[in-house]
Amino acid sequence: METGPHSMVCQLEIPMLPGKTPRGDSESLESTLLLEAFQSFTQASSSLESAFQRLQERTRRLSHELAAKNRELKRSLREKEQVQNYLARILESLPCGVLVMEADGRVSVCNPVGGRILGVASASRSKKRLARLKAAVDRYLAAYSARETGNGEAEIPLEAGGKTRILAAASIPLKSSSGFGTGTLHIMRDVTEIKALEAQNKRGERLAAMGEMAVELAHEIRNPLGSIELFASLLEKELPRSSDPGRWAENIRIGSRSLNNIVSNMLHFANPLEPQFEDVDLHVLIREILGFAEPILQQREVRVSTRFEARTGMVSGDRELIKQMILNLVLNSLQAMPSRGSLMVGTRDNVALRRRGSGEGVELTVRDSGLGIAPENLARIFDPFFTTNKNGTGLGLSVVHQIVEQHAGTIRVESAVNIGTTFTIVLQGVRPVSAAAR
Ligand SMILES: Nc1ncnc2c1ncn2[C@@H]1O[C@H](COP(=O)(O)OP(=O)(O)OP(=O)(O)O)[C@@H](O)[C@H]1O
Ligand SMILES: [Mg+2]
Incomplete structure (x- = not known):
């Protein structure tokens, strides 16, 4: 039998005494009693031992159950903590x-x-x-x-x-x-930002409505302006150029044309029209525009020259839009030369475009010896409404830029204060028939 340190079980071997002892029966009785006592002790100790084993077994079961309960408790604590962290993260995000x-x-x-x-x-x-x-x-x-x-x-x-x-x-x-x-x-x-955006949107809608009204008004103005220009030019033809009435008629024609240009800029800015592409001769358009500006150029003693170096000057574009573009550049040059100066408008073939194989390009140059553009303004001249002129709208160059973009062209400006300004625009030339057919 195994005995642990706390074991209360012991066993004794009692030898049976052989024969009779000198003290006779009373001794034998004693030994019998002793034997019985030992036997009942052995019995009691073995039942004690089995009770102890049962107790040990129960303790073992209970400690197993306790350990399982502990594990469960720890798991549910962990889960609770996880749920809490999860909720906290949701709340945080x-x-x-x-x-x-x-x-x-x-x-x-x-x-x-x-x-x-x-x-x-x-x-x-x-x-x-x-x-x-x-x-x-x-x-x-x-x-x-x-x-x-x-x-x-x-x-x-x-x-x-x-x-x-x-x-x-x-x-x-x-x-x-x-x-x-x-x-x-x-x-x-x-919702502060959303409310601000809503207010801005409402303001935008009001402005858009005003813009639409302005466009309608501009259309209404353009028709009578066209008539004024036409009648003034008829009068101009009837009157001698050197006479005062002749000059007044000329001024009316030029003034109404300039107004017409402002209205056209506004209309184009508000609602850019899709260009109607056709073959356009830049040289013809330049002559037309310089002819229109001639009286003012003379008045201001501005020398005008043209340098048509391009082989043909034919470009693919919208006639009216290109005219508007050149007129804006020429008017800007005029505004930059209040008295005296020189204006050169020229064309030449653009080699860079030809090299790229996209057909021949034509370069248009408008150069003046005017006031020039201050370096700090140079980056802003194409912004809508940027102007340094008292009566300017600041739409001219923004419309020029838009028209150049519509024609997939490029525009470049070089300027030096009190020396002059040069605008260079490259437009897609018209492909020669033989090349287009290939
Ligand atoms: N040739 C130039 N010489 C000097 N400054 C120029 C020239 N062209 C443009 N600018 C500058 O760029 C500004 C913007 O030109 P833009 O044509 O857009 O407007 P604007 O001429 O002032 O007004 P609008 O065209 O409505 O008459 C001008 O106010 C001027 O300061
Ligand atoms: Mg202008």
């Missing part, structure tokens, strides 16, 4: 503010966005921060209850961090499983 007010007025949850919206962004749980949070929540609740419409939703202006923000807020009563109110859940969204 929600794009709206979440605030939970307990029934006793305590704030039990305020996620980071909520803190930011209320102007208490830090996550610290310091007394100072908690006091600030409490004050901000009180302000929010006062503003909320003043605006709440009954369905739990409200749009409220809230002063936070020195700025007034617009919040879209909703509140939902929280109930325990037995149906008792335990607090309120507040969900807040910062």
